[in-house]
Amino acid sequence: MPEVQRSQEGxxxxxxxxxxxxxxxxxxxxxxALILGAMIWTxxxxxxxxxxxxxxxxxxxxxxxGVLINMNVDNVDASLQKxxxxxxxELNSDFxxxxxxxxxxxxxxxxxxxxxxxxxxxxxxxxxxxxxxxQRPPAPAALxxxxxxxxDTVLVIATSVSENSGNKPTTVRWNLRLxxxxxxxxxxxxxxxxxx
Numbered sequence: 001m002p003e004v005q006r007s008q009e010g011x012x013x014x015x016x017x018x019x020x021x022x023x024x025x026x027x028x029x030x031x032x033a034l035i036l037g038a039m040i041w042t043x044x045x046x047x048x049x050x051x052x053x054x055x056x057x058x059x060x061x062x063x064x065x066g067v068l069i070n071m072n073v074d075n076v077d078a079s080l081q082k083x084x085x086x087x088x089x090e091l092n093s094d095f096x097x098x099x100x101x102x103x104x105x106x107x108x109x110x111x112x113x114x115x116x117x118x119x120x121x122x123x124x125x126x127x128x129x130x131x132x133x134x135q136r137p138p139a140p141a142a143l144x145x146x147x148x149x150x151x152d153t154v155l156v157i158a159t160s161v162s163e164n165s166g167n168k169p170t171t172v173r174w175n176l177r178l179x180x181x182x183x184x185x186x187x188x189x190x191x192x193x194x195x196x
Contacts, residue, residue, distance in 0.1 A: 060187035064086050084099075177193040
């Protein structure tokens with residue numbers, strides 16, 4: 001009988017040896033490391049894709065603003081057409097009415113304008129602050145979700161120098177808040193607001 005007890009004790013010890021427990025723990029650590037690595041990689045790829053998208057949005061806003069601030073008597077019609085083609089929504093619908101006076105001023109004054117972009121930034125809001133006394137509430141999204149996949153706000157600071165025939169140069173500071181909407185993969189300007 002003592003031999004039967006010894007063989008049963010030996011069988012129980014062999015199933016849970018120190019090496020077996022260590023192997024199981026190492027296996028669990030390896031699986032956890034793989035899962036953590038996959039989560040970090042996915043998060044990194046998502047953040048990289050978001051940064052690339054934001055860069056494209058800021059470039060679209062800067063390009064559109066560049067056309068606006070470099071409008072001259074020689075290129076006014078082509079510039080206005082390019083600006084109009086780059087807009088969507090209410091800004092596109094009201095474009096002719098709001099830009100017609102500007103077109104006439106450029107033609108009448110024979111203005112020559114040279115401008116450059118000083119700063120472009122992506123505006124983000126982590127929470128909706130309460131408007132302070134005298135402040136406007138934030139502008140609503142320019143396009144409904146069924147028309148645009150996404151609308152982001154970009155701040156553009158620019159300077160242009162206009163020279164009229166016979167007058168000294170005039171410097172104009174542009175502080176713009178643009179809504180940039182993703183419409184079927186194409187980035188278009190959906191909102192234009194001048195800031196003070």
